[in-house]
Amino acid sequence: xxxxxxxxxxxxxxxxxxxxxxxxxxxxxxxxxxxxxxxxxxxxxxxxxxxxxxxxxxxxxxxxxxxxxxxxxxxxxxxxxxxxxxxxxxxxxxxxxxxxxxxxxxxxxxxxxxxxxxxxxxxxxxxxxxxxxxxxxxxxxxxxxxxxxxxxxxxxxxxxxxxxxxxxxxxxxxxxxxxxxxxxxxxxxxxxxxxxxxxxxxxxxxxxxxxxxxxxxxxxxxxxxxxxxxxxxxxxxxxxxxxxxxxxxxxxxxxxxxxxxxxxxxxxxxxxxx
Amino acid sequence: xxxxxxxxxxxxxxxxxxxxxxxxxxxxxxxxxxxxxxxxxxxxxxxxxxxxxxxxxxxxxxxxxxxxxxxxxxxxxxxxxxxxxxxxxxxxxxxxxxxxxxxxxxxxxxxxxxxxxxxxxxxxxxxxxxxxxxxxxxxxxxxxxxxxxxxxxxxxxxxxxxxxx
Numbered sequence: 489x490x491x492x493x494x495x496x497x498x499x500x501x502x503x504x505x506x507x508x509x510x511x512x513x514x515x516x517x518x519x520x521x522x523x524x525x526x527x528x529x530x531x532x533x534x535x536x537x538x539x540x541x542x543x544x545x546x547x548x549x550x551x552x553x554x555x556x557x558x559x560x561x562x563x564x565x566x567x568x569x570x571x572x573x574x575x576x577x578x579x580x581x582x583x584x585x586x587x588x589x590x591x592x593x594x595x596x597x598x599x600x601x602x603x604x605x606x607x608x609x610x611x612x613x614x615x616x617x618x619x620x621x622x623x624x625x626x627x628x629x630x631x632x633x634x635x636x637x638x639x640x641x642x643x644x645x646x647x648x649x650x651x652x653x654x655x656x657x658x659x660x661x662x663x664x665x666x667x668x669x670x671x672x673x674x675x676x677x678x679x680x681x682x683x684x685x686x687x688x689x690x691x692x693x694x695x696x697x698x699x700x701x702x703x704x705x706x707x708x709x710x711x712x713x714x715x716x717x718x719x720x721x722x723x724x725x726x727x728x729x730x731x732x733x734x735x736x737x738x739x740x741x742x743x744x745x746x747x748x749x750x751x752x753x754x755x756x757x758x759x760x761x762x
Numbered sequence: 763x764x765x766x767x768x769x770x771x772x773x774x775x776x777x778x779x780x781x782x783x784x785x786x787x788x789x790x791x792x793x794x795x796x797x798x799x800x801x802x803x804x805x806x807x808x809x810x811x812x813x814x815x816x817x818x819x820x821x822x823x824x825x826x827x828x829x830x831x832x833x834x835x836x837x838x839x840x841x842x843x844x845x846x847x848x849x850x851x852x853x854x855x856x857x858x859x860x861x862x863x864x865x866x867x868x869x870x871x872x873x874x875x876x877x878x879x880x881x882x883x884x885x886x887x888x889x890x891x892x893x894x895x896x897x898x899x900x901x902x903x904x905x906x907x908x909x910x911x912x913x914x915x916x917x918x919x920x921x922x923x924x925x926x927x
Contacts, residue, residue, distance in 0.1 A: 540765075547768045551775045590790050655779025662782035665790060684789070692817075693791040701783070 521717045528643055528716070531636060535643035545648025549610040549712075553656060556605055561660035564601060565667025568592055573676055585678050586687035589668030594691060594700045595756070598661035600748050603707035606653055607740040611715035614645050615736040618719025619729035642716045649715065653708025654701055661700065699755045706747055711740040800850040802886035803831065806860045806873075807841045812896025814862055814871045820846050822875040827852040830873060846873060848884075855880040856888065862896035871896060 535542050572588040618641065621627050627637040665687075672678045691697065715736050722732035811833060820828040828848035836843050848854070857878030864871050878892075 540769075543772050544768055546772045546775065550779075551771045554775065594786060594790065652775075655776065655782070658779055658782040658786060662785050665786075687790055689819075691791045693787055697786050697791050700786075 517721075520721070521713070524717050524720065525713055528638055528646055531639040532643045532647065534636075534639040535647050541640075541644040542647045542651070545644045546652055547648075548613070549606075549645070549649045550652030550656060553606060553609045553652070554659070556609055557602055557656045557660050558663050560601065560605060561598075561663030562667040564597060564660075565589060565593065565664030565669075566671045568597075568664065569668040569671035569676070573672060573678070582676075582678055583682035584686055584690075585668070585672045586683035587690040589672070590665055590687045590691050591696060593661045593664040593668075594696050596748070596752070598664065599657045599700055599703035599707055600744060602657040602660040602704065603653065603711060603744045604741055606649075606656055606708070607711045607715075607744065608737050610649060610652070611711050611736050611740050612733045614649065614712065614715040615719040615722070615733045616729060618642065618645070618716060619722035619724075619732050622720065622722060623724040623726070623729055625724070638720075642720060646712050646716050649712030650705070650708045653711065654704040657700070657704035657707075695755075699751075702755075703748065703751050706751060707744050710743045710747060714740045714743060801828065801847040802850055802884075804846050804848060804884055804886070804888050804890060806844050806846065806890040806893050807836065807839065808844060808860075808862060808893050808895050809841055810895040810898060811842045811844065812862055812864075812871055812898060814844065814873070814896065818870065818872050820848065820873040820875060822852070822854070822877065827875065844873065853883045856882045856884055857892065858884065858890060859892040859894065860890045861894040864897075 568589050569585060572585055573582055576582045576584055576588065618627075621637075621641060627641065630637045630640060669680075669683065673680045673683050718732040718736045718739070722728045814830065814833065816830050816832055818830045819826045820830065828846055831845040831847045834843045834845070835841075844860075846860075854875060855878045857880040859876040859878065861874045861876065862871055863874040884890075
């Protein structure tokens, strides 16, 4: 079959155009989101001065996520202890169970899993709330009353999320280590002294714990930023809000995993070879 | 839900979150076990440090008395200079020997201190004169092979590697 040359060129051109427009729209959205973040931070005065607004958001994003964070942390720690014991015991190193549980939680699992749970529990709620406010024209009504909706609605939610996330990650890690202690020491019978002392000898305050906290702060900013932006940018329809909510969870989960790789590469490759 | 209940719960949340951080810092990390505040520095030159790393423990009689602060290469003597932070509550005589040892067969390497008999104690900035380098497995094996070969040469059972004198 002979396809005329013009047609091939035409098809190729259309494909390239589609690719180009997609890339342009991604870059455009990224730029819009960055300018939105800048505007948000610049107009955070109200959220920080009337701190009660932010406190209410800490309640919604943080306190109401406590149950899921604590329970998952406990079980993740317990599973880590069970699985880790199986492998370590083969090398006669079951006393290092505490090190394994603590380092995996503090460095990686604490910030990452807490971040993923936070994105699906609190991030989606923030997007849905702001999106619905926009769909029901509450945000426009505020603007009519000369109240800046970004300062009054978006900024407190952003700061509430940013404050909650590191605390949730720390609680997740602490709960996981407690779960590891329950299974490792109480159930399996690893020596309690070796469990804690080896853990204390191996975990470094600056290299491990501070880096974990930095990770959780970065994830908190990324997740809440994505959540408030998707909500604010959502098409004001039922379908638009539902899509934006889905997008929040997907984008922030991917962002957490990608950022985690970048941060781990920066933190743990330079420091350990020293 | 009314205002004061929200405030209460947020307060509880923040306090438990900070408590979790403190738990991680104090109970899980080693903040409390060794603080560099009351430490003094001594230096030691080693011909070979093997796999010694910064922050490796310094032990005397099996007790951790300090940590390796830094490892540098001295371009004049072509030796490694190890800077050690020793806990101020442990004092050592000036003729203390420093050895690089390995915990277990495959364990990590640490600096072992063996106290001497001098009456004068080490001060901050002092250098340990008596050191013993890390044992490098390749050197050990080649020494072993050489001694085997020379044994064979002496007894004359096997042809010597080198031409006979």
